[in-house]
Amino acid sequence: AIREGIVTLDMATNKLWSGRFNSDTNAEVEAFTASQFFDRRLAEQDIRASSAHARMLHHCKLLTKKECDSIIEGLKIILEEIQTDHFRWSNEHEDVHMNVEARLIELIGDAGKKLHTARSRNDQIATDLRLYVRNAIDQINSEIATLESVLIDIAEQEANTIMPGLTHLQNAQPITLGHHLMAWVEMLDRDYCRFKDCVKRVNVSPLGSGALAGTGFAIDRKMTATELGFTEISRNSLDSVADRDFIIELQSFAAILSVHLSRICEDLSLWASQPFGFIDIGDAFCTGSSIMPQKKNPDVAELVRGKTARVIGNLTAILVLMKGQALTYNRDNQEDKEPLFDTIDTLLSCLRILSRMMPEIVFHRERMRGAATQGHTTATDLADYLVLKGLPFRDAHTVVGRAVAAAEKNETRLSDFPLSTLRDFCDRVEEDVFEVLTVDGSVNLRTHIGGTAPSQVRHQIQQARDRLKERQ
Secondary structure (H helix, E strand, O other), X not given: OOOOOOOOOOOOOOOOOXXXXXXXXOHHHHHHHOOHHHHHHHHHHHHHHHHHHHHHHHHOOOOOHHHHHHHHHHHHHHHHXXXXXOOOOOHHHXXXXXXXXXXXXXXXXXXXXXXXXXXXXXXXXXXXXXXHHHHHHHHHHHHHHHHHHHHHHHHHHOOOOEEEEEEOOEXXXXXXXXXXXXXXXXXXXXXXXXXXXXXXXXXXXXXXXXXXXXXXXXXXXXXXXXXXXXXXXXOOHHHHHHOOHHHHHHHHHHHHHXXXXXXXXXXXXXXXXOOOOOEEOXXXXXXXXXXXXXXXXXXXXXXXXXXXXXXXXXXXXXXXXXXXXXXXXXXXXXXHHHHHHHHHHXXXXXXXXXXXXXXXXXXXXXXXXXXXXXXXXXHHHHHHHHHHOOOOHHHHHHHHHHHHHHHHHOOOOHHHOOHHHHHHHOOOOOHHHHHXXXXXXXXXXXXXXXXXXXXXXXXXXXXXXXXXHHHO
16 A cells, blocks of 8 residues: 655665765765756656566565555556656656655655665666667657658659759759659668667667676566567676667667758758759748848758757767776766767657658749759760660760760750751761750650659659558
């Protein structure tokens, strides 16, 4: 039964681990070492794992049924207090684990002291983090799938829209806007698969590993693993409490995803600029200048691009944090959480804001098409045409290069040359050459798998939609 207010340990002056010590912790040290102000985010996972641990202890006859029921009832009260912001957090109890345990002892007395049987904070935090990361991956992948779906819908609308494809930031060949958007989807699809694969290594239960050597109690690790939804239990107690590879892996994949989002936003920022003029981003996703009244800045795209730096920095932080640690657990690992939490928050906010912004973008199709005709973007098609007429590609490349130089000198386009002029460069040119010198002709030729032709773009779209359905 819950016994409100009964305390057998003076929580105001003693820590749960204070038996070894003869004096109180220095106040500055207490503040310096406390982590409850950020690791309280793990409270739900901590309480869930503690409940599973209590049930296992009862199953293994290390707790009576009355003690187990009391612990679980007390943990439910604590969770409600936390969720309703009525829980009193204290630096004196250092972290989320000790705060919860201290409150449990306040609520139920001596039974609360038995919860930590066959458990250490080392395997406790490793378990909480894995539960948290597993849930975070589900959230991230849900947002990735949402953004993919948004982009796929827009790509279908723009499957026929012609724009310039760039290399070295210069016009290279004409492509379709739908094809460009589907390139972004491909990036995100790889990100989704990476995070999905990461779950296999996250979903391993370290609970029962103790401080580092396991426990002398006859516990049932498989029982807690099953209740907590883990697919495996860890194989080595030393590695179990020391391992943070799953955080490094998430941070690595997060950095890759952030780089992809940054590249998308770099495209959008360029397209929104006056020299390009390809798009108009909705007013709700832009800001103005404090001094220049005419400005409309793509701040959301720029901030997503900028936040990539902090995600990459968080990856660097966890790598540097772990690289010098001898086995097993060290207090250094208290520093693994804030970068992790920041990365997850940053990713989710960036994915969500982009999913909302993309449908509000207006594409200036005529401007894109006009830009695609600049820079002799069908020159490669002319070279390919000559190859089909029997000229070796390197010779065709030289011929077209001369034609482009002549066009530049005359300030004209290849498609504007009369047939006689084109035949001066190569007598294999015939009337049908003009079919490949238009941007439409160029795009429509590329009907192979992965090509930019509208028919292929629609095929890519259908494949992408099928993949999204399979994930549901």
